[in-house]
Amino acid sequence: MSRVVYDGTPIEYEPGDSLAIAALRAGQHPARGGTLCLAGDCGNCSAIVDGTPWVRTCQTEARPGAMVQRHPNGSHPSPGGPEHHTQVTVRHRSADHVVIGNGDSGAAAAAALRSEGHDVLVLDEADGDEVVGVFDGPSIIVRRNDGIEHFHVHHITLATGAAEVHPVCPGNLLAGIFTPKAAAKVQAAGLDLGNVVTVGAELKAFHGEGRVSEVELVDGSRVSCDNVIVNLGSAPRDVLARMAPLVPVQIVGPAAEAHALPAAPQEGVLCPCGKITVEDLDGVWNKGFHDLELVKRSSLCGTGTCQGAVCMPHLRSFVADRSGVEPKPFTARPAARQVSMAEAAAGYHIDTFRRTPLHGEHTKLGATLDKFGGWFRPWNYGDAVSEYWAVREGVSLGDVSTLGKMMVSGPDVVEALERLYPNHVHDIKVGRSRYVINLNERGHVLDDGMICREGDTRFLLTFTSGGASTAEMWVRDWVETWGLKVHVLDRTVSHGAINVTGPLAGELLRRAGVSDDDRPKFLQHRHIDVAGIPCHVMRLSFTGEASFELHHQIDQSVELWQALMELGAPLGIKPHGLQALFGLRLEKGHVIVGQDTELDSTPRRINMDWAVKLEKDAFVGRDALIRTASLPDERRLFGFTMDGPAPLEGSVIRVNGDVVGHVTSSWDSPMYGHAVLMGWQKRLPHADVVEIDGREARVSAVPFYDKEGARARM
């Protein structure tokens, strides 16, 4: 015979035994007492099984070596240690007709459906299928010992039967008390219940030490016994239907039938989960908690592990008795049959983190990679300051493959872009590009990027890495709303992009085979080969130095990167990560949307009115900007400088001791030897000198670096 380990002691079981039956076979109550229904409804047989607390042992088949531990007496089980979770298998299935419950009514319903030619799936706990809940779709979640199943179904029949009513009276937490069906199961397993007494409504109390030895009846008589079968009728097991009132289900059999409530409880534990007594209920009733829900919430009756399966009929009867009105059952909520969080989680993946085609190159170069806007990106390659100097004084590569990139084309494309962007678009010449911001209808900055004109009716748009996905939605939504004829193709994950930046960037391109004549000038873009690889080269600058973004097909990213690194070696080339980039752009006063801006940053608030042409007829956000232009507006983003180490990003900015805003970006400028910052002042008058981190900081015009922008044009 096989054994399970129960409270540290091996006990034998018969094939087919549940853990609860196995315990009874060994002369033990599976928990510490209380009526057993062995139907999965109550929590009276719960124990810790293989480390999982609160497992219904009546629903768990005994298997060799299973470790069962009763919950500690008088307290709750430990939630367990920090061990790692096991993987749970999930299966996605579909079925036409599903009948839940294979009792008489379920079997009849299934047979009738089959006779009409339907495919029918029957789910029953006896076969290991515990239905956790019925959800929209309709869908059904089923817990099995070998995993969890998500069913798509068309028709659901509930034949879940009725749950037998537990006794409420003194002594009802003793061992040796069974419902009739539980007793039948025990006896079917070959166990002898000894001197067994069957009682019904005449029951008054149980007596005994640990287990029942005497039953007291309402007439005062006492009957000695080894075990008791209590027959108090049933209540419909309709919890699945009540959980999902809008999911169409057919209910058949006892689950659909009206059942009389038991007599109002007089004494004893009504809620075995919380050890809540009739006296407790009277206590809250007398304090004025008269609604069924208020009685439940104030006594906590019905809020334990069985979720009212045991106490609900008695609780309703109690309220009916005290108030004269029979209340409806309280709300049922998943889970109808409990699942562990590992089981619930099965099949779910939180995020998909994307990798650029240069991911392997960054790893080889020792980059610290971190997650930004759903991508893994290099934060630094070990030393952000030397990366910074490579940009300022030599040449450097940055992986900007994550930038949003979008091709747009069509007869209405100029019209569409004019309406989308607050800047002029029609006057951008082919081969030229323009920096643009995009706004929402409130006139708040959503994102920024470039517009590159490729032809009369063809453009390439770029967006920030974090904004790319939303940008595609934004463009498509407006184009459709306006009914304009524009084709849209997002290229974000199909094109790689490498930013070649620094005063020697032009020299590196020369070495990569780009003649001075072919090299685009500032704000030009051109399709040329770089190191033999076809690139769309955009000349712009985020770092403050001459920069060439080389957009290309992603299958050639590695080749291009390696060629540039090799050609650039004599020039002292180094790649730079985001940490250096954030400092470089900060010295130029370039705003990072989402870091320096807030949810409601208008162009005015971030000093970018110049990027808005209100004289245009219409563009998204224009009406709001015109409306708000005359409103007093205290909120303004400023540049600051201060001596000493850069304060933490997020430091508050004070004027005369009052908090007026916070630092959004902060950097110890290697160039200047002091801190450069951006941050908000949201109170008038705006001060020229503020306090940050207990030190003095001064408002400074931005950019801090190369105010004339000569270096970007070099």
Add this chain to the structure above:
Amino acid sequence: MNEFVETLLDLPWQVGDPKPAYDVVIIGAGGHGLATAYYLATRHGITNVCVLDSNFIGSGNSGRNTTIIRSNYGIPESVAFYQHSLEMYQRLEDETGCWIMHSQKGQIWLAHSVSTARTEQTRALMNQAMGAKTDYIGPKEIKDLCPQIDLSGGGRYPVHGASYHHEGATARHDRVVWAYAQGALRAGVHVHQHTPVTGLLMDGDRVTGVQTSKGNISAGTVISAVGGNVTTVANWAGVRLPIRTHALQAFVTNAHAQEFAPIVSSNDLVFYVSQTPRGQMLIGAEYDRFASYRQATSFAYLQACSKKSITMFPFLSKLRIMRSWTGICDVSTDFSPIMGDTGVPGFMISTGWGTWGFKAIPAGGEQLAQLVATGSAPLIEPFGLDRFAKEAAMADPSSAGTR
């Protein structure tokens, strides 16, 4: 006898129907409505007040939230308001004599990336400046506070650090409602359950009372403290709101021994977990992204929340889900609450509580009562409905609603 039953207060209900007229009628007998009534009566002597609810007291979001009290917001106005509320909560048991199971646990808000570490650091610095006790802490301190955490985040969400909000607390939501209900009832306020308001009484463009299932009631001031269906009530008065209603779900496991001390949230993963006084692990996350008035629980939510939680706390993977629930919450366009005047004389509002506003009950009630009584309530002035037309939104990057 269950230990959580014994000290319940009593609810001295009035007998009979509402009177035909009150100085103030409050729609919604949840935390905010009852607290407003309580403070009107106890702070300002305004006791001719009636609170109406279509169901039982606390039947809406007050009974469905995740009981967290915190003030670690991101903008000065919010930190000041919520810190005041947090401190009022700390004194509420003494003031009302009711055990609301207030328990200071501390809240850890995890960052799993450079960019969210910046967010948490920013939160800590702003909190400190505005009087909320929050520090940025590193992985070792996090592990000390919460040994069950997997600092590697399943190898995928490594913990960079966290903001630690020392005074983060929980209290039992129902008991907060009952404490205010009892205090208000004792002070003479009328509270009528199962009395749905079906419309507003208007005189020109002024609100003069409410229509109810038990007849019309006139009022000097009508306050909507309705959750979920606030748009309907506002529409009766012709008031347009920047509010969208979303479902918000949460769940608990079975009860376990008290071994999980703090409240832990994750900035990147967007979930939070704490252990209730009864030992259940309480887990929640963000609201469903689509607008809905339906209080439906979805398995997808249990699935996502479970996965996020067990990724950071492997011990949870074996714990079984006992019950889930869903409420509907009012999310404002800038994710901050809206309190005070509506532009319609006689009609005030308390809404936009996003993920339910439990933490704001004391200060929200106190300030609204003060506004009714004195015409001025500085703490909530920035949160008026007129802020949108004034382009003075209260967009808070640290509000739970912004993610």
Add this chain to the structure above:
Amino acid sequence: MPACEPPRFEGLVGWRIIADPSALDAAPWPAGSHVVRISPDDAFVIGAAEPGVPGDEHAIVTPELGFAGAAVSAEQVADIALHHIEWQMPTGPCVAQGQIAGVPSKLVLHADGSALLLVACAARHELEDRLG
């Protein structure tokens, strides 16, 4: 757990065409090419020289190297559907798009139940990990 071999991905070379739906419907696709219709105005054409799209002078026709693909057998498709797809799988031939193991993916289903599994190269590692 999956009994089948995990899919083996390789980068795909093709053309991406955005054009009027009617133009795409009528386009004479090069012989031997394989057309994945992503939406009415969007086609991914594999295994052909640059295709032309008569009838839409504004069509975007551009090389597409953003997808990785894996040929999967009918058995593998069934296994992936059982363990990794929440939605109901249509029967082929057709294109089925949506999340597979949480990753946006496409299955170009053939009549015999086998398929070409497509995923963005940027997310390929995630899908491989989850199916593997």
Add this chain to the structure above:
Amino acid sequence: MLWVECPNCGSRPFEEYRYGNVFPVTPDTITDADARNVDYAWMQDNIAGVTLERWFHESGCRRWFTAKRDTTSDEFLPLDD
């Protein structure tokens, strides 16, 4: 689980989509231009009932579509009703 029918791809869990809100409708009773703009920019109809709304199938065809849904039951209704 809310299942949303994409006209291109079929029925998928709502997690595959981005919700795009309803088509905004400013009431005719608001006549002042600025007030209309405030309403358009900030206010929500927040209808408890049938709404016309936009969904974007982010994990599939990446296209918008319009759907009709009852926000009290989450039931999707035929568009031509």
